[in-house]
Amino acid sequence: MRRKLVAGNWKMHGSRASSAELLAGITAARPYDCDVVVCVPFPYLSEAAVALAGSDVRWGAQDCSAFEQGAYTGEVSVLMLADFGCRYVIVGHSERRQYHAESDQLVADKAKVALARGVTPIVCVGETLAQREAGETEAVVKRQLSAVIHTLGHCASEMVVAYEPVWAIGTGRTATPEQAQAVHALLRAQLRAATPQADHMRLLYGGSVKADNAAALFAQPDIDGGLIGGASLKASDFVAICRAAR
Numbered sequence: 001m002r003r004k005l006v007a008g009n010w011k012m013h014g015s016r017a018s019s020a021e022l023l024a025g026i027t028a029a030r031p032y033d034c035d036v037v038v039c040v041p042f043p044y045l046s047e048a049a050v051a052l053a054g055s056d057v058r059w060g061a062q063d064c065s066a067f068e069q070g071a072y073t074g075e076v077s078v079l080m081l082a083d084f085g086c087r088y089v090i091v092g093h094s095e096r097r098q099y100h101a102e103s104d105q106l107v108a109d110k111a112k113v114a115l116a117r118g119v120t121p122i123v124c125v126g127e128t129l130a131q132r133e134a135g136e137t138e139a140v141v142k143r144q145l146s147a148v149i150h151t152l153g154h155c156a157s158e159m160v161v162a163y164e165p166v167w168a169i170g171t172g173r174t175a176t177p178e179q180a181q182a183v184h185a186l187l188r189a190q191l192r193a194a195t196p197q198a199d200h201m202r203l204l205y206g207g208s209v210k211a212d213n214a215a216a217l218f219a220q221p222d223i224d225g226g227l228i229g230g231a232s233l234k235a236s237d238f239v240a241i242c243r244a245a246r
């Protein structure tokens with residue numbers, strides 16, 4: 001039985017004050033029957049680490065450099081994240097792929113550098129609306145995942161995968177549980193061909209997950225939790241989604 005995981009992706013939202021309030025609301029509602037992670041903006045990481053110390057709520061980042069150190073102005077190294085006790089990092093979010101031209105291989109390299117330093121990468125894959133309508137969903141997500149599988153080799157089983165259809169992110173248009181499950185089953189099959197640990201790996205769904213649709217999504221056999229954007233910014237909404245994961 002896989003323990004479910006719910007990760008909040010705060011994106012570029014909030015302030016010191018609102019972050020502290022959100023974290024207080026999330027910790028006050030413990031215990032949870034799932035693993036809970038908050039992926040906060042870089043400047044708030046150290047305060048998140050302090051606020052969450054002693055709690056089982058984990059903190060993560062939303063991106064990292066593919067390099068460990070060096071002359072890479074503006075980049076953040078996974079070594080720095082690990083310094084803050086950061087346990088997770090989102091890599092390959094569609095907003096990074098789209099606005100920062102991140103390639104499949106760059107995403108895979110980031111996942112590799114994270115794992116090498118004990119930080120679990122949450123690797124995002126997902127098709128655009130045009131790709132779905134052209135019948136390319138399977139080919140796109142397989143190509144994105146395959147780059148990571150090949151780069152990670154035998155460590156592939158240690159990543160978390162998030163299926164996030166781009167057309168469902170921030171649009172209020174969620175994949176139906178059946179649509180999401182169909183893609184998760186494809187991803188699981190691809191992972192099974194790559195690692196004997198595939199049935200222990202967690203595959204998250206992301207894209208307009210809300211308190212009222214989370215339970216139906218999480219009830220699908222290959223959906224092991226969620227990556228939550230907009231609904232992770234309000235403690236009561238995020239807590240309700242975490243409660244739906246059991």
Ligand code: PGA
Nearest residue numbers: 169170207208228229230
């Ligand atoms: P959303 O975002 O829940 O606001 O759709 C999900 C994500 O981008 O991770």
